[in-house]
Amino acid sequence: MSKYHHGDVRNVLLQQAENILIDEGPAGLSLRRLARLTGVSEAAPYRHFDGKDGILAAVAISAFERFAEQLEVAAASTENHEERVMALGAAYVQFAVENPQHFRLIFGRERPPLDQYPELRDAADNAFDVLQRAVTSVDRKAEMTLTEAATAYNRALAAWSRAHGIAMLVIDGMIVPPADQELSNFVLGLLAEDLTIPASA
Amino acid sequence: MSKYHHGDVRNVLLQQAENILIDEGPAGLSLRRLARLTGVSEAAPYRHFDGKDGILAAVAISAFERFAEQLEVAAASTENHEERVMALGAAYVQFAVENPQHFRLIFGRERPPLDQYPELRDAADNAFDVLQRAVTSVDRKAEMTLTEAATAYNRALAAWSRAHGIAMLVIDGMIVPPADQELSNFVLGLLAEDLTIPASA
């Protein structure tokens, strides 16, 4: 009787870790519990990962990759700059709402330190590159002056900020999207909101 | 020799907890360490607080109160609606930047559950009331129709979202405010950014 576990422990651990993370967050992800659930000894995970941070890093990497993919899809959905920014913001929030724990993991402070996990840093950089490229690149025909480029950059930050804020506030329950409306419509409405007063009497 | 500690243990614990929280966050706040630092037995904190969450709740309550105060100051700084929204946003981000750990505590998931700490819930509600009142109340003379009210509410959410996003991204180091610029100016610039494209050719 093979008392030892065979091959695929690493992947099983990762999948189980995802499951725990999804419904309890990083706090609930205990290595010992993970090992127990996986049916493996309590020290086994350490053969495959660099401790708890190692597992979180692995999960975070795949989360970043999915995040970047979905952003790219949104960015590719239209050629129009304004529409693209909106689509990106909606995709950004949608990812957060559909994967709140992953979103918190990749942005929060329980994310393992980037300088200790180069692959994690790469994954993060890539995701934000996608974001920034898609927001800053206006239609290619238009050559930009320097000030135009600065404006575009500021716009990117502003768009990113609002999307991030909506995402955070929604997954933290501070904003409750109306039940009778598509989430994406609600988000798009917020994203498009212009704060400048039209013309005060 | 009085082996026992005298009166003010609760306040000393709270102050020490603040100190730990400020430079290590809730994760580094261990009850045992807190007790050791305060020079009191390891079980003593349980006589004054409902466990770790109890201490975090107490700290969060005072954080909410300071937050609300500063928002009110900003809201009272001007009568003009647009300026008020901007000032509020700047104050919001400023609080986050000056008190990142407190900001994370009151918004993040390590915040004790609101339904278990009524005073915490009250403090939170009050802060957001201040926010919403200040953002949605346009000049009183103008009576609002229903759709105008809805628009004002949406604007409040949009403004709040962007301020929150900026705050989060800045304290998480994802956005680095330019060193050669006042933080408030940077924030005001972002808050005022309109995403709609002027007039595409």
Place this chain on the structure above:
DNA sequence: GCTTTAATGTTAACGAAGTTAACATAAGAA
């Protein structure tokens, strides 16, 4: 095929943490 070695498991231990129970002392009410 046999032996050596690296990879992968296991058990057992250490220290730190949150929490609670059982007990001790102080302070105030009766």
Place this chain on the structure above:
DNA sequence: TTCTTATGTTAACTTCGTTAACATTAAAGC
């Protein structure tokens, strides 16, 4: 003064992250 309550203390229990020491499997070299 005595009884009661608030406040401390010590000691224990459980869980956790992590590591050391040992066991087994599988692969590489001969």
